[in-house]
Amino acid sequence: MTEKVAQVTARDVLKFGDDFLTIDEVGRSGLEDIVEFAESFVGDSSKYASALSGKIVATMFFEGSTRTRLSFELAAKQLGSNVLSFFESTSSVKKGESFKDTAKTVEAFGVDCLIVRHASIGASHQVARWVNIPVINAGDGCHAHPTQALIDVLTIRDSLRSRGKDISFEGIKVGILGDVRNSRVARSSAKALSLLGAQVVGIAPALWTPDKRSIETLGFSSFTSDLDSELEGLDFLILLRIQNERLQNKRMQSINEYIKNFSMTGSRLDRLNPEAFIMHPGPMNRGVEISSQLADSKKSLILNQVSYGIPARMAVLLKVLSEVGN
């Protein structure tokens, strides 16, 4: 880790009253603590059915993402909490009212926790500074999406466990493929996986690669634009959703240029290690980053990821809003 960014140091395990904004903040022990707690009730969370009764959890989404919002809201409801949904597209934020005013207003409704999704990096950090209740980051621009990282860790551990393998990530090689430069999923998952001991390889077109000096701090062991030479050695491959607006600009000329070299379609499937599994945070662009054949095959853990969404978020909510998770 370079000295520059090393300033962001792990705080501690997630506790009652804390914010959950990035993986970096909780560090390895905090991460293991949440993941093990989530695993303790996967499949049967009935004992926590009223753990948050009387609480109000508010989702504050300034950027559309129905599935993430629903996942958080379902998680809160399964813990007996009330849910308040606040959605406002950033363009419609009223003139004169600052972002701070909006956050303070929602806090003043008497809510106990804010779950914030925003297209601007650091938005949940800003909110956390302004309010006195726990804030959970549900995605801030291209920066962080820590609950998605929990989902990926839980999914990989489950896959290893179900095959009778050691759930330690030492010796595991994970590829993260796509627009890594502009991906909050890549940042949070690379950090989480590397903290737990996995070797994480970034695979991206040259202009979609993060600054070289930041690669190690982000949790990547290396970067390459040669997908084909990596396929054989990977144990897991996380595909990132390709944003359509990123496919035709100065950095990428056309969708075909991407498909030709980076899409998991056609003959690339045959070159993939037979023991390897594919993951995707969703929603998928079938035919762009992934073929339908692969998405629906046994090599796909995509539906497992979806099913881990709720326990991952329940674990975080229980930790910051109650004493039971501590």
Added chain:
Amino acid sequence: MLLIRNGTVLDGEGIRKKDILIDESGVIVRLEDSISSIENIEEIDVDKFVVAPSFVDMHTHLRVPGNEEAEDIESATTAAVLGGFTHLVAMPNTDPVIDSVSKVFDLKRRIQNSNAKCEIIISSAITCGRMGKELVDFRDLSQMGIMYFTDDGNGVDDPELFDFALALAQEYGVTVAQHLEFKEFRENKYFVNEGEVSSYLGMSGIKAVSEEAMLARDLAIAAHYNVHYHAMHVSTRRSVELIRIAKQAGINVTAEVTPHHLLLDEREVLKLDSTSFVNPPLRTEEDCLALRKGILDGTIDAIATDHAPHLNEVKDQPFISTAPGFIGLESAFRVSLSAICKTSKFGDVVPQGAESVVKAMSLNPAKILKISGKSEGGLGVGSVAEIVVLDMNSVSNLDASSFSSKSRNTPFDGMELRGKVVHTIRKGKLVVKNGILQS
């Protein structure tokens, strides 16, 4: 009349211990090793302090006209004198933009009718509305006394238009000052340096080359003219290198740096706080060191604040839509001195360091702007007393709540800083005494 006793005079003419007597009309009438007390004359003892020509800020966003809630003439000029400045250049990127004789006339009248505490030098845009499409009327504006032209906030992207601007500047003997940035490099970017820190945070930032490429282009154009070209708020080590080379090549170029670029680097942004976003962005540690060196060796002529007041409600927006910039008038000297003396880690002030700061904040800008009575430099007998008295040694924490500016957007609040502006004397009168504004 005023007698300043026991000060260490630092005015580019050598460091020496002198007493200074200022007469009723504000002119320095005696400058001697020791002047005996005169009855009924106010005396200030400034033993242990440095007495220097007052500061001149080449880069103030007055916010007048158009955004008087963030700053107005009285608040900005009060902040200025508290910071040791008696002159400031008002940037033309106001609402409306200062780009015509009538706009200059309106602003002049507002200044005349205001309670301004210091001199305000009006500058004009280079292009109408700062849109980069058509040039302002250099002829009429220069005849009206406007000597300083800049599209600050924007660079002039079009190379041919900029070539024409320098041709006109040569014709009318005025200065063209460039905000060094190609707009294409700014689209959809955060006001952070594109590099390790921005990449770690997922932010697309503004590359150093956006500044350097425009500077190199401008210098190439300026080499064809006999014209004064000024590079505003340079922020990268390669910019410093370009200026060094251009000066050696005989191009009439001057450059300024802001106090914040001297002291802070891109790591500030890791705090994810709104007071880390500024344009040009805070660069790398290596850039920071090169800028300090540029001040020490004279490659960079001036320290200019880029005082950019913003209301809290503007800073309390998401970072992608935040207004960049910091207020700087009241902290400029302390921040600059702290940065330049950093090599000695708040040990004794390197005499050369203190002298460099004074030069960059007062003597050089006065010369660049050809301020009458000040551009000659030293505190000589016969010159108007525009003086700042500085404590070079005290170290204390900055308290932004005590500022006179209407805005509070500063990254330095609470920071331990060296130095203090003790007194400011404008036209022979103590306008700031012991750090307090005199009515």
